[in-house]
Every structure is written in C-alpha cells, then in structure tokens.
Amino acid sequence: MERRFLSPREAAEYLGCHLMTVYSWIDSGKIPSARLGRKVLVDKRLLDAQLEGQLAAYAGGPGGQHEAR
DSSP states (O other): OOOSEEOHHHHHHHHTSOHHHHHHHHHHTSSOEEEETTEEEEEHHHHHHHHHHHHHHHTTSTTOOOOOO
C-alpha cells in the first residue's frame, strides 16, 4: 500500500527538485502541507491533484494543446 503522506525530502525526490525548493513552496502555500509539531507532511493525493490541475490549465484544459507564444 502506498503511503499517503510524504516528508519534504520525499516530496523533493518525487518532484525531482531541491529540498529547499519544496520548503519554499510549502512556506508560500504552493504545495499543500500540514505541520504536526515540528514535523511537516505533504499529502501526496493533494499534491498530485494540484499538479494535474496545473498541467491541464497549461495545456488549455483536458485534451487541449498549449498555444505557442
């Protein structure tokens, strides 16, 4: 069974970016997260849904193509 919550380090590995970038996105609210005391958790389901929404918007909606600028 796949884990639902990721640490910031695991989220960085999952996204293929630097750990400090993930912390920056968490602090700015770009990545959904929760704090339990000193521990920060990223909900993988919400992260995936947010990424899918951004990719769909970038592509001009579901099945759409992004226009060249």
